[in-house]
Amino acid sequence: MQKSIVFFIFISTLLMGCASHYDDSQSRAQMGNLLLAEPAPMNPRSQLAIARYSHILGQAELEDEQRAQLLHQRGTLYDSVGLSGLAQYDFNQAIQLKPDLAEAYNSMGVHYTQQMDFIQAYEAFDATLDIDPNMEFAFLNRGIALYYGGRPDLAVRDLGEFYNKNAADPYRALWRYLAESRIDQTSAIKTLAGLRKNLDEDNWATKLVDLYLGKVGENELLSALIGGVTSQQQLTDRLCEAYFYLGKYHTEKGNRGIASNYFKLALSTNVFEYVEHRYARLELNLLRDQTNEEESAVSQTQ
Template sequence: MRNLISLILFSLCAGLAACSSVPEPESTSQMGNLLLAEPAPVSPRSQMAIARYNQILTSPKLTDEERAELHYHRGMLYDSVGLTGLAQFDYSQALQLKPDFAEAYNSIGIHFIQQQEFIQAYEAFDSTLDIDPEYDFAFLNRGIALYYGDRADLATDDLATFYQQDDSDPFRALWVYFARQQHNPEQARTKLEQAKQTIEADHWAITLIDLFLGQASEADLLSKLIEGVSTQQALTERLCEAYFYLGKYHAAQGNNGKAANYFKLALSTNVFDYVEYRYARLELNMLRQPQDAVN
């Protein structure tokens, strides 16, 4: 059974890699200084793999552990095509069948963050790390949950732990910056300046770091978004990232209308499994909440 699961996953990954090699960046539209992403298409191979998992799960010969693995992998596929409710159901089924399933706790915790169920999210990521203390992304995800749950001091610890495991990643540096900014803005800026030194100078997101440091303009960033991009998929993924962080930048400046538009642009990419896509809608909801409270 494990060999069958592996075969399905291998076939899916191979298909996705093949799709990503088609160079079509010229098909992306431009409006003013903004590039409009061509929404990422839903992979037919993902849909076929889901159908195959559906068939396998009807077998009465499966052990509980095998069934849990199948639910988890089908949940990941549901997430990748934007079917979040079905994904969450599969993760919960996996945990009922296999209560020590670290990966399933991590995945269901992400859904709790998106639903602003922060206590349940903390518990899910705590369970992940209790089962597997070396599960790197649980530090990221618990840190994000703590950040959105207004516990920035604790979030900083987790996000810094995740950042230290790869200090060349500009996005890890930015998440630590967001958490520090909530409780120590001066230190946040100093640490971000230090983090910039460990990032490759030709990485496009260096300009994103400079934007938050006040050393580059929004126009500077927008002008660099197509540099080094050779496929439509790569461009759509980059736009998802860029527009999310531009939304964060404008939200911090109090430009809520512009921030909301950028979060909507990030959502328009349909890059369902990116951190930036996952939390763009949460950011939109948080922008609306103060207005809703007044009304």
């Protein structure tokens, strides 16, 4: 692996600026060495495409359906470069023009989930699946909303449906596990171990499942991550995913400082369109809320 693609850095230099809420000394001791990559640059093609769509929307005479489709496409591009407010505005406009545009409802649902507006998110995903019952990723997105919204039993149903559509996909197995673990941790691990035999051995992310099952450690996971990497962008994409699931892994273990750092690293990749990037900030907010609640409870008892 060329040095221009990947390098090792001792994590103690990275953690100097961490929030005082977390135990940085524990983080430095346990996180060890990390793989870091350059944050993904703003895609110039996406920027040019946004400009073209904006020109067409501003100048051309369009039918409502055509305008709605273009607005959704531009909103998707806005999302891909991190302009979530503009994306949400376009999705809303698209729905106003074409109330049966399933893709726009799905996109809005994701934004509502990120904002922890779960009732709106459920309604958006329900509308998506009412219009298009076969939209596969709506099951993932609604399942995630239900998971964060504190309804794990319903999340398991949706994420199980999503998993069943491709049982070889380790990411699907992980999300199913995360939802089931909110109900019964021991049972969820047993189920995940059973799903492991179906997973694609050529997919590096299968090592993420092995991490949760205790079959590999973090160093081995990061070594597997760089296997077959041929570009900086591919490395950055993988690191976004790995950091998020490492954050979830340490959250489960109660290592909030380490989990927080991993979620921050996921955000630092700038892979805005990935599910893992979208929910890393939500995870950070949840960790901060838990810490603040505990500190408040302690202060009240003193």
